[in-house]
Amino acid sequence: MSDKVPVTVLTGYLGAGKTTLLNRILSEPHGQKFAVIVNEFGEIGIDNDLVVGADEEVFEMNNGCVCCTVRGDLIRVIDGLLRRKGKFDAILIETTGLADPAPVAQTFFVDDIVSAKTRLDAVVTVADAKWLSERLKDAPEAKNQIAFADVVLLNKTDLVTLDELAEVEARIRGLNPYATLHRTQRCAVPLDRVLGRGAFDLDRILSLEPGFLEAEEEHACDHEHGEGCGCDHDHAHDEGCGCKHGQGHDHAHEHGHDEGCGCKHGHEHAHDHDHDHAHNHEHGEDCGCGCSERDEAGRIIHRHGGLKHIHDEEIDSVALELEAPLDPEKFFPWIQNLVAVDGPSILRSKGILSFKDDPDRFVFQGVHMILDGTHQRPWNDGERRTSRLVFIGRKLDRAKIESGFSACVAA
Amino acid sequence: MSMTANPGTPPTPSVADRVRILTPGDTVTACGFLGETPVLVLAEGGILFAGTDERRVAAHPGGVILCAACDGSRLLTGGDDGRVVETTVEGTAHEVFSGKAWIDTVALGPAGARAWSAGKTVHADTGKIEPGKGAPKTFAAPSTPGGLAFAPKGVRLAVAHYGGVSLWFPNAAAKPELLEWKGSHLPVTWSPDGRFVVTAMHEPQLHGWRVADGANMRMSGYPGRVRSMSWTATGNGLATGGATALIIWPFAAKDGPMGKQPAMFAPGATRIAVVACHPTTEIAAIGFEDGLILLVRLSDGAEILVRPPGGGPVSALAWAEKGSTLLYGTEDGAAGILTL
Numbered sequence: 038m039s040d041k042v043p044v045t046v047l048t049g050y051l052g053a054g055k056t057t058l059l060n061r062i063l064s065e066p067h068g069q070k071f072a073v074i075v076n077e078f079g080e081i082g083i084d085n086d087l088v089v090g091a092d093e094e095v096f097e098m099n100n101g102c103v104c105c106t107v108r109g110d111l112i113r114v115i116d117g118l119l120r121r122k123g124k125f126d127a128i129l130i131e132t133t134g135l136a137d138p139a140p141v142a143q144t145f146f147v148d149d150i151v152s153a154k155t156r157l158d159a160v161v162t163v164a165d166a167k168w169l170s171e172r173l174k175d176a177p178e179a180k181n182q183i184a185f186a187d188v189v190l191l192n193k194t195d196l197v198t199l200d201e202l203a204e205v206e207a208r209i210r211g212l213n214p215y216a217t218l219h220r221t222q223r224c225a226v227p228l229d230r231v232l233g234r235g236a237f238d239l240d241r242i243l244s245l246e247p248g249f250l251e252a253e254e255e256h257a258c259d260h261e262h263g264e265g266c267g268c269d270h271d272h273a274h275d276e277g278c279g280c281k282h283g284q285g286h287d288h289a290h291e292h293g294h295d296e297g298c299g300c301k302h303g304h305e306h307a308h309d310h311d312h313d314h315a316h317n318h319e320h321g322e323d324c325g326c327g328c329s330e331r332d333e334a335g336r337i338i339h340r341h342g343g344l345k346h347i348h349d350e351e352i353d354s355v356a357l358e359l360e361a362p363l364d365p366e367k368f369f370p371w372i373q374n375l376v377a378v379d380g381p382s383i384l385r386s387k388g389i390l391s392f393k394d395d396p397d398r399f400v401f402q403g404v405h406m407i408l409d410g411t412h413q414r415p416w417n418d419g420e421r422r423t424s425r426l427v428f429i430g431r432k433l434d435r436a437k438i439e440s441g442f443s444a445c446v447a448a
Numbered sequence: 449m450s451m452t453a454n455p456g457t458p459p460t461p462s463v464a465d466r467v468r469i470l471t472p473g474d475t476v477t478a479c480g481f482l483g484e485t486p487v488l489v490l491a492e493g494g495i496l497f498a499g500t501d502e503r504r505v506a507a508h509p510g511g512v513i514l515c516a517a518c519d520g521s522r523l524l525t526g527g528d529d530g531r532v533v534e535t536t537v538e539g540t541a542h543e544v545f546s547g548k549a550w551i552d553t554v555a556l557g558p559a560g561a562r563a564w565s566a567g568k569t570v571h572a573d574t575g576k577i578e579p580g581k582g583a584p585k586t587f588a589a590p591s592t593p594g595g596l597a598f599a600p601k602g603v604r605l606a607v608a609h610y611g612g613v614s615l616w617f618p619n620a621a622a623k624p625e626l627l628e629w630k631g632s633h634l635p636v637t638w639s640p641d642g643r644f645v646v647t648a649m650h651e652p653q654l655h656g657w658r659v660a661d662g663a664n665m666r667m668s669g670y671p672g673r674v675r676s677m678s679w680t681a682t683g684n685g686l687a688t689g690g691a692t693a694l695i696i697w698p699f700a701a702k703d704g705p706m707g708k709q710p711a712m713f714a715p716g717a718t719r720i721a722v723v724a725c726h727p728t729t730e731i732a733a734i735g736f737e738d739g740l741i742l743l744v745r746l747s748d749g750a751e752i753l754v755r756p757p758g759g760g761p762v763s764a765l766a767w768a769e770k771g772s773t774l775l776y777g778t779e780d781g782a783a784g785i786l787t788l
Binding site: 089090092094096097098107109110112113114117120121122148149150 | 475477491512514528549550552567568591592594610630631632650651672673
């Protein structure tokens, strides 16, 4: 465990139940003290000294790239909160229903002060089982919030039929097959399923059978969430330049800051690959189902292990695995270039990498064009040493990503 | 900087034995002098008068002090309790303002002026308000201010925010003048002659404007965010932290540092967290993230050791008005007074 303060971000469309979950977290006897950053003071029914208002001031970083944004107010508030030494164990951030999660997540990678003292534990998205399908049609924010999630609480399941539930879960999986899905009523979920997840709980996230995931009725139980939650998140950011743009393997941050943040990704965004790969690629892993089933709107329906995925025409995911060890001299330039060019369309990226002659697993996660990686721990004896990558984004060019990744194998 | 001398280089002279060690027992947020008395501003709401007889004043009971400004006769503090408190030489603290939002920035100006920001609202009391009469003037900044600074003369306030700096005359009805530059501007300072305004940005760089015509100047090359700026005694140089060496930008010419390289001194092992220039001679005190404190002579770069590394990052440095005394504090609650 790192000694950084874990941060959980709560997202979800208006009325989905974020405040219900927040109040539950604050009132249950789990022995943890939270500092809470909210947008609406009035909604929290809990008397907590450490509830702070924030106003969602999204700042563009001064590096000419539109998707490199952070939450200026969060930086200020977290800096202030951290002066209350020992008064809280973790931070919860509630975002408004219309907020894009990207600037929130990027704040924890980009700002050197915030990233030195806190770590993003998980993005938890509360979704309304009854209305999510509608929202996904008319609200791009709702899609982003699902695509960004590490954990999805599918709430108000008592208000829908089993068929409707299967439908909405299939839509969620189509957008983000890697999030843990929980069915809840009034956000009743054991809190250890929401807190202390470890954003680097990648082994599960990257299990290459998307859909092999929990989707159970949850029953609230008083669960003491102790320290040893069993998630091996030992991912100290190296205290470097704070820009974290896919830093090199040896973390020698000696880049000359010639432009603002020093990320130097030439923001030409010359997207000259045309995006009309008419979804004839096989989605996700080769599921062998032929993917010929379609819903009423013509969207491809996949079935993985009995779980249905409804293919989203906009947001998609790509998961890749290589058995052969990688060459860091090839991999880092490739991924940096990939996120520099396609960053705007990549919502999230995650990976566990096996480099040649390196006894440690290298893990990374990213948001748009900002990457944050570290040596996590040594590979265990008997552990499969493979390199796995996951991208969730808009109209990803799977073939291009796959061939680029394959070319990173060490000679 | 290695404290072991290389063969052929004399060891750094030290004045560490002249330091009187203090034990504030809490993170030192800021420090300064009220009259002759050294004063430490502590994170957990207290103020320590560290004269011959130590006294503690609970300026923000139960709160955390987020910002402070001191001009030798007044100490203004703002906290997460939403209060602005002024503490005087006599050691009395009185509340200037109380509201719901955190107080993010405070500033003191000439002729009794003072200002603070709560959320997006900047409040300025230009020293003309008689007790019980009138209220501070307010200005709604376009975003939550990251810094406030009064001009050296007259009553004009620079408000740093997202997208630039607003120059506001609180006593005038005119709209504030906007010095624009994209990005998030945090601490702000005026050159002592009033010709330039400089901010430290969220990006690891400074941005400056010539007030007369709004000409822009960008000062970059830092490895991390700059949180401390201090003008040299002559007012011709701006000394900054944020790098592993002391960086001093030249502002003597009419174009300021445009097209010029900064001077660099005292390269160290860690980044410089705080700088404080001596009030009368060309010397700077620099405090590093590893707790090391040095005095640097700006004419030739000669260094004198004030405090060896340890005890957390240096978080506060201040000179007494005449420059005979240096006060320091660290994040881990170490502090001391050097008498020269």
